[in-house]
Amino acid sequence: MSKFFFIASLLFFTVTGQAQRAEFSASVDKNPVSVNDRFKLTLTLTNGRGNISMPDLGGLKVIQGPFTSSNYSYRNGVGSSQVSHTYTLTAPVEGSYTIGPAQAHIKGAILKSKPIQIKATKGSSVTTQKKSSASGGMNKDLFVKIHLSNRKVYRGEQVIATYKLYSRYEAVELSNYDMPVLNGFWSEEVENKNTGWEPKSEMINGLRYKVAILKKQVLFPQRSGELKIDAMELECVVNRTFFNRGTKLKIQSNEAKLTVKDLPAGKPGGFTGAVGTLKMSVSADKTELKANDAVNLTVKISGQSNLKLIDPPTLEIPQDLEIYDPKVEDRIKVSGAGMSGSRTFEYLIIPRHAGEHRIEAFSISYFNTSTGKYVELASQPITLTVSKGDGSSTAATFNRVTKEEVKLLEEDIRYIKTDTPELRKPNSELFASPLYIGGMLTPALAFLLFLFVRNKRSEMYADEVGMRTKMADKVARRKLHAAAKALKKNDRLGVFAKVESALLEFLGDKLSIAIIERTRENIQEELNARSVSPELSTRTDSALTACQMARYAPGSDNDAAKMYEEAVQLIKELNGALRS
Amino acid sequence: MKQLFFILFLLPFSLSAMNKNEARQMVDSANVAYGNGETEAAAAFYDSVLHVFASAEVHYNLGNCYFKLNDLPNAILNYERAWKLAPGDEDIYHNLRAADRQVVDEINALPMVDLGNSWRRFQAGEDRDQWAYLSLGLCLVAFGLLSFMVIAKRAIFKRISFILAAVVFVFCISSIVFATMRTQELKEHTKAVIFAPKVDIRSEPNDNSTRLLILHEGSKVVIEEEQGEWIEVRLPNGNGGWMRAANVEVI
Numbered sequence: 145m146s147k148f149f150f151i152a153s154l155l156f157f158t159v160t161g162q163a164q165r166a167e168f169s170a171s172v173d174k175n176p177v178s179v180n181d182r183f184k185l186t187l188t189l190t191n192g193r194g195n196i197s198m199p200d201l202g203g204l205k206v207i208q209g210p211f212t213s214s215n216y217s218y219r220n221g222v223g224s225s226q227v228s229h230t231y232t233l234t235a236p237v238e239g240s241y242t243i244g245p246a247q248a249h250i251k252g253a254i255l256k257s258k259p260i261q262i263k264a265t266k267g268s269s270v271t272t273q274k275k276s277s278a279s280g281g282m283n284k285d286l287f288v289k290i291h292l293s294n295r296k297v298y299r300g301e302q303v304i305a306t307y308k309l310y311s312r313y314e315a316v317e318l319s320n321y322d323m324p325v326l327n328g329f330w331s332e333e334v335e336n337k338n339t340g341w342e343p344k345s346e347m348i349n350g351l352r353y354k355v356a357i358l359k360k361q362v363l364f365p366q367r368s369g370e371l372k373i374d375a376m377e378l379e380c381v382v383n384r385t386f387f388n389r390g391t392k393l394k395i396q397s398n399e400a401k402l403t404v405k406d407l408p409a410g411k412p413g414g415f416t417g418a419v420g421t422l423k424m425s426v427s428a429d430k431t432e433l434k435a436n437d438a439v440n441l442t443v444k445i446s447g448q449s450n451l452k453l454i455d456p457p458t459l460e461i462p463q464d465l466e467i468y469d470p471k472v473e474d475r476i477k478v479s480g481a482g483m484s485g486s487r488t489f490e491y492l493i494i495p496r497h498a499g500e501h502r503i504e505a506f507s508i509s510y511f512n513t514s515t516g517k518y519v520e521l522a523s524q525p526i527t528l529t530v531s532k533g534d535g536s537s538t539a540a541t542f543n544r545v546t547k548e549e550v551k552l553l554e555e556d557i558r559y560i561k562t563d564t565p566e567l568r569k570p571n572s573e574l575f576a577s578p579l580y581i582g583g584m585l586t587p588a589l590a591f592l593l594f595l596f597v598r599n600k601r602s603e604m605y606a607d608e609v610g611m612r613t614k615m616a617d618k619v620a621r622r623k624l625h626a627a628a629k630a631l632k633k634n635d636r637l638g639v640f641a642k643v644e645s646a647l648l649e650f651l652g653d654k655l656s657i658a659i660i661e662r663t664r665e666n667i668q669e670e671l672n673a674r675s676v677s678p679e680l681s682t683r684t685d686s687a688l689t690a691c692q693m694a695r696y697a698p699g700s701d702n703d704a705a706k707m708y709e710e711a712v713q714l715i716k717e718l719n720g721a722l723r724s
Numbered sequence: 725m726k727q728l729f730f731i732l733f734l735l736p737f738s739l740s741a742m743n744k745n746e747a748r749q750m751v752d753s754a755n756v757a758y759g760n761g762e763t764e765a766a767a768a769f770y771d772s773v774l775h776v777f778a779s780a781e782v783h784y785n786l787g788n789c790y791f792k793l794n795d796l797p798n799a800i801l802n803y804e805r806a807w808k809l810a811p812g813d814e815d816i817y818h819n820l821r822a823a824d825r826q827v828v829d830e831i832n833a834l835p836m837v838d839l840g841n842s843w844r845r846f847q848a849g850e851d852r853d854q855w856a857y858l859s860l861g862l863c864l865v866a867f868g869l870l871s872f873m874v875i876a877k878r879a880i881f882k883r884i885s886f887i888l889a890a891v892v893f894v895f896c897i898s899s900i901v902f903a904t905m906r907t908q909e910l911k912e913h914t915k916a917v918i919f920a921p922k923v924d925i926r927s928e929p930n931d932n933s934t935r936l937l938i939l940h941e942g943s944k945v946v947i948e949e950e951q952g953e954w955i956e957v958r959l960p961n962g963n964g965g966w967m968r969a970a971n972v973e974v975i
Binding site for chain 2 (some may be wrong): 502556557558559560561562563564565566567569570571573574575576580583584587588590591594595598
């Protein structure tokens with residue numbers, strides 16, 4: 145709030161024409177006036193030199209004057225002059241008077257002031273003035289007005305609202321004020337460089353007012369219908385000087401109303417709400433390039449509109465081109481004339497593959513307020529000719545492909561299974577069925593059977609060997625019995641043959657030696673291996689030798705009876721030795 | 725029209741004994757009918773096959789027919805039966821889920837996890853008897869190895885064949901376990917689908933007791949107990965109560 149705090153008394157400057165054009169005006173210092181009250185009529189000629197003629201006063205009496213004053217100033221390199229004639233007038237009777245146009249003759253031209261209506265009332269005008277100021281209503285000396293540049297607009301069309309303070313006091317001090325709340329508008333503030341009095345005063349009802357612009361806004365109505373800007377309220381202190389505490393005044397502005405028309409039907413595609421006048425230019429910085437090189441596509445939208453609301457146009461870019469989000473650059477000026485300037489979208493496009501790539505034409509639309517029609521701005525299609533990039537650059541750049549998930553558009557069940565179905569009777573599982581149990585038991589039983597048979601067989605085999613050793617005694621005894629028979633018959637050779645056979649058979653069975661391997665050496669070896677005493681094995685050997693000698697060397701004189709005895713003895717002893 | 729005639733002609737025939745070849749022909753013609761959009765005819769064909777045989781594929785196809793005919797409980801029942809016969813099958817899983825989503829009742833249960841499907845598939849096996857066959861085969865191999873161990877003369881062969889036999893035995897026993905689980909699963913009839921459009925779940929098995937829940941068609945329940953016309957059911961989220969047995973169809 146203090147931003148707007150300004151002390152008008154510091155801005156005590158005389159009204160000077162900034163422009164070098166001559167101007168002529170007439171003003172009164174009071175209106176209405178009371179009968180017989182004195183008031184001043186001032187005719188002011190700015191920046192001109194000439195004769196000022198007295199206007200038709202329409203019955204008002206001149207008490208004094210004219211007083212002439214002139215004023216020259218030179219400021220910021222601009223010189224200005226002012227000449228004023230002041231008359232003191234009075235109204236003799238109640239009623240309304242018209243001061244006719246005054247004329248100023250300057251070089252070859254006549255300037256005319258506007259006529260002034262003066263109302264003369266009974267009683268003191270000063271008191272009524274005080275009353276009105278105390279009630280906080282419209283004050284003739286100090287008031288605020290909201291000006292709208294246009295009162296009938298389309299939705300989205302810009303309107304400039306100006307909040308002006310009019311004052312006839314020299315010194316005005318704003319102490320507090322409330323800006324109206326804006327409903328249904330999107331607003332953009334206009335930067336106000338001049339915070340003091342405007343260089344030019346304004347004439348209202350023949351009274352000269354100093355004017356200050358409190359605020360300027362560009363408004364964009366957002367809905368259609370009657371829109372209202374509420375009254376602005378402010379408190380100020382006037383005429384405060386070092387010696388005077390001044391008067392506190394509370395003033396209220398008018399309410400500004402405007403009619404907003406809806407945009408007509410038939411919005412084209414790509415219309416995003418831009419209203420005003422626009423132009424679009426599209427350019428690519430190059431159209432022939434190598435793969436993986438970047439190209440800048442610039443879309444510039446300029447004109448007078450709510451530019452800040454313009455969205456980037458959607459470009460239809462072929463798959464092979466990579467496009468990045470556009471860089472937005474605004475050059476938007478908000479001034480008393482509204483919002484204008486340009487908004488630039490800069491797209492960075494990188495073709496990843498060689499070939500001809502066409503960027504399709506695109507368009508933006510806006511509503512033209514002056515013609516009341518929609519306008520579509522279309523671009524030209526752009527063709528990029530991309531040649532193969534050199535291998536190095538391809539390798540160097542990271543080939544980024546923006547992958548997109550395949551979208552499931554709508555869910556549905558899957559199709560039936562069309563392959564030949566597996567048909568089974570229900571509850572016909574193999575598991576735990578008799579067949580299954582049989583199948584499980586069969587290998588187990590077969591294994592057990594196998595083990596059993598094998599066991600039996602090895603037992604039998606083991607028995608065979610055992611039997612032989614067991615039977616060896618018997619066999620030997622039988623053979624010896626035959627030898628005894630031969631001895632009785634006195635068959636000497638027969639005795640030896642039987643004895644040898646008995647011994648060999650006995651030893652072969654006992655020591656488990658095959659028939660063909662039953663040699664003296666083998667027998668000797670086996671006997672030694674079974675730790676038979678050397679004495680016994682020597683005797684066995686000699687007995688066998690003796691038998692062989694007797695059979696094959698007829699000259700030997702071995703006694704058959706003795707041999708028989710020895711063999712019986714040997715078998716007996718060997719039987720004992722081999723058992724253990 | 726032709727298909728319809730076909731059904732009228734075939735149906736009485738199909739209700740009597742049907743052999744596998746006839747059933748396959750029926751399934752084939754049903755598939756054609758389904759493809760032509762004659763969903764009702766196809767459903768009748770599949771249904772008649774299922775009177776005699778159990779088949780995951782046919783249940784699935786029948787489920788599809790019912791789904792297209794907007795018979796949600798029947799569709800879910802058939803998908804569930806198909807899932808029971810061939811757990812882990814992607815298509816069945818997908819369609820069952822799609823059907824489940826159409827059910828009015830939203831019961832917060834542990835979802836069937838996609839990840840679990842491969843394990844389910846493995847556990848279920850390609851064939852209903854896969855584990856039984858496998859256990860038989862492994863048993864045979866194990867005993868063969870043991871026999872070899874007995875025969876073998878060299879110690880190293882004996883040892884190797886013993887170890888191998890032990891390993892094979894372990895596998896054999898695990899496949900027996902799987903087969904047991906699978907058979908139990910197939911023989912279990914505790915899950916049921918609600919067929920009535922709206923069912924009251926009551927606190928006691930009579931019509932005058934407090935109404936605990938309201939379920940709608942297509943919701944699945946587990947049957948805990950039976951008592952005459954009434955069954956005690958439990959929902960996957962733990963809630964439960966009594967309802968009339970006529971309102972459900974056991975999967």
